[in-house]
Amino acid sequence: MRISRSGSISGRGSAVGDVADDLAHEILTALTPGASLPSEAELASRYAVSRLTIREAVKLLAGRGLLDIARGRKAVVRVPDGTAFSDFLTSLLHNDSKSLFDLIEVRLSLEVQSATLAAKRANRAGIAAIESALRGMQDNADAAIKGDPAADRRFHDFDVGFHEAIALASGNRILGYLFEAMSTQLRHGIQISRRGHANRGHTLYDTIAWHERILEAIRAGNARAAGEAMRQHLKDTENDIRNALSNVADQAT
Amino acid sequence: MRISRSGSISGRGSAVGDVADDLAHEILTALTPGASLPSEAELASRYAVSRLTIREAVKLLAGRGLLDIARGRKAVVRVPDGTAFSDFLTSLLHNDSKSLFDLIEVRLSLEVQSATLAAKRANRAGIAAIESALRGMQDNADAAIKGDPAADRRFHDFDVGFHEAIALASGNRILGYLFEAMSTQLRHGIQISRRGHANRGHTLYDTIAWHERILEAIRAGNARAAGEAMRQHLKDTENDIRNALSNVADQAT
DNA sequence: ACTCCCAAACATATCAGATAACTTTGAACA
DNA sequence: TGTTCAAAGTTATCTGATATGTTTGGGAGT
Known part of the structure; x- marks a missing residue:
């Protein structure tokens, strides 16, 4: 067949x-x-x-x-979701670390566009969803920093939810599905990145600050600023992942 | 299950x-x-x-x-290709025209990134492939304009091949797969767009001119210019598709 | 009347064995 | 040497049977 x-x-x-x-x-x-x-x-x-x-x-x-x-x-x-695409990615990525960075590159492009479009199109409900995710991060930051693992996981979930809310607020359904699929694939990379955070002395508050900046631009309808803030935020994340990966490599040798 | x-x-x-x-x-x-x-x-x-x-x-x-x-x-x-993702898109798009423009939006973002990365990373072979596709367009333009349907189809194939070569030259495999999948889905839209060309008085030489500009930027390693040229080219294409669709709608009424 | 529990009906999961149809291969033949 | 063709290998599909999970409706108990 x-x-x-x-x-x-x-x-x-x-x-x-x-x-x-x-x-x-x-x-x-x-x-x-x-x-x-x-x-x-x-x-x-x-x-x-x-x-x-x-x-x-x-x-x-x-x-x-x-x-x-x-x-x-x-x-x-089945309710349509990103799973089919996620399966597709799984078939391509296996254990290739280059593929991980390929994926991060693609995600950066798509999320920048999501933020740009969200700034142009987001309605009240869409903005509210983004705000709500950000609030969730703020509410859990202190406990997470003090070492509460449950709060830490909630913080992380709200982090993903923030990005997802922006993808949805873009009004482009395909961006939403792609985000879902890629975020599944990137979950592992993101966890590495958070270890990278610790190594670089970042705090969760830095992450929140970036998110606030993105949200503000979207709320103001400033598409260019929203895209640029998202780009810088993700570049930061990418660097963290790179550092974390090289640290892992160092420890392995 | x-x-x-x-x-x-x-x-x-x-x-x-x-x-x-x-x-x-x-x-x-x-x-x-x-x-x-x-x-x-x-x-x-x-x-x-x-x-x-x-x-x-x-x-x-x-x-x-x-x-x-x-x-x-x-x-x-199976040799990995964009088919699984293409199937996934098929299950989402059915006959929804909004989905078509969602897809065009996503493609624009990904192809701009492809062009940007290609300008940074393309090696000699990659550039040669892009040039070869462009030459194919140039060789078939005259005959296509005179109404030769075979030449017209070849021109179109080389057009798609040009964009694909850029996606491959980006060095990001995922971009390559995504391009393949999306181009399958967009084939119909592109055909409409070419009718739009005729309506707007565009000629195939305009298309070639855009492609030359993109290629030149990639060859020069000017990432920003390559991305910007690609963005404008695709914006043009998108407008053509919009016009063609509204013409179809007009004729239907 | 109302709730809880369980058995029957329904539905999928898997096995076993058999036949049909297609592909490949190698040997016989010209 | 080149062609033909039959046999072996492999998938495609059918039939019929058993096992196991889910849903549902009725009956027992309150």
Whole structure:
């Protein structure tokens, strides 16, 4: 079986491919996320193929991220998210550290654009979401610095949430999905970066200060300033990650 | 079955998931693209499961774009490309025209970065590839303008090839994959854009002129100028697409 | 009436064995 | 040497059966 350029599963003479194509089309056009597919038995009789063929087609679509499968339950149409892209990245990155920095480069570009667009387009709700994430960081900073691991994790989650809120406020759905996928992949890198923070004497308050600056620019509708602040913030983060990685390398030798 | 955050297929209690995870790991670490997987029968005995279980796991990985399957042949490890991401985009875009412009926005950001990085990093071979694509456009422009459809298609292909060569010359593999995936999705939009060209009195030579400017900046190692030229070129393209779409809408009414 | 629990119905997960159809390979033949 | 073709290898699909998880509706107990 071949996956064709159009994204369809070439099913010339392949029952599984035909069924998968048809199901994919139906999922994308007629079904809403959260809806259930008919049972395997019903699909089998509808397409006049065996249950096995249906199962393989459904597996194929699950692999593409269109369906969630669980034992005892019908297959459920998946809410679109960045997972498929994240899987794609996983297939490319493996353990390559160059790929990590490639990814950071791409993220920088996309987040700068997110901030720029957010400054132009964010509505009240979008700005409120960004503010709320920032407040979460502020509320947990003290405890995190004192060594409370739960607060530390909350701080980190709000940090990611801040960036995600900006991606969403950009009004560009694709940016949102890409952010989600990349942030999954970067989670490891970010943890390294926070160790880097400690090494460089950064404090969580520095991070907060950067975020405040970004938020302020977005609130003021200053697209250029928002993008530039984001760029500098991420450049900082990138440097931290580089330092942390070289420290790890040093300790290894 | 669930797809977990790490991109692995959660196989808690699921034979298919376990096998798929293990195979995926082996594919990514031990096998090179083009290599064949063992036969289903051999895998079945290796994992001590039935052939069916192997088949479903393989289907899952094929859906994720890791394997190519064909009847009568062993499954082949796929050369990484943008297809998985392209499929992902397909599941998001369907027929939404807003999504098309979302995509154009993202592409602009990524291609500007590609041009910027290419100016910094492109080696002789990379620049030669860009030049070669540009030459292809120049060689086909006259015939294309005179109405030769084959030359017109070649011109278009070289146009895409020019942008792809820049993405590759950026030295960032992820940018290359993303470009490939997005260009598949944008093919339709680009065709509309070329109709827009005609409407706005643009000529293919204008396109060539833009490309020459971009190439010159890359050759000179002027990152800022390369990025800016690319940005303006794509802004132009975006406007053409907008005009073409509104023309289509006008004709429809 | 209301709540809790459990068994039956439903649905997926996996196995086993068999046939069909396609690809590759190597030996026989011209 | 080159071509043909049959056999072996491999995937594609079907049928039918068992195991295991989920949902649901009715009955027991309060």
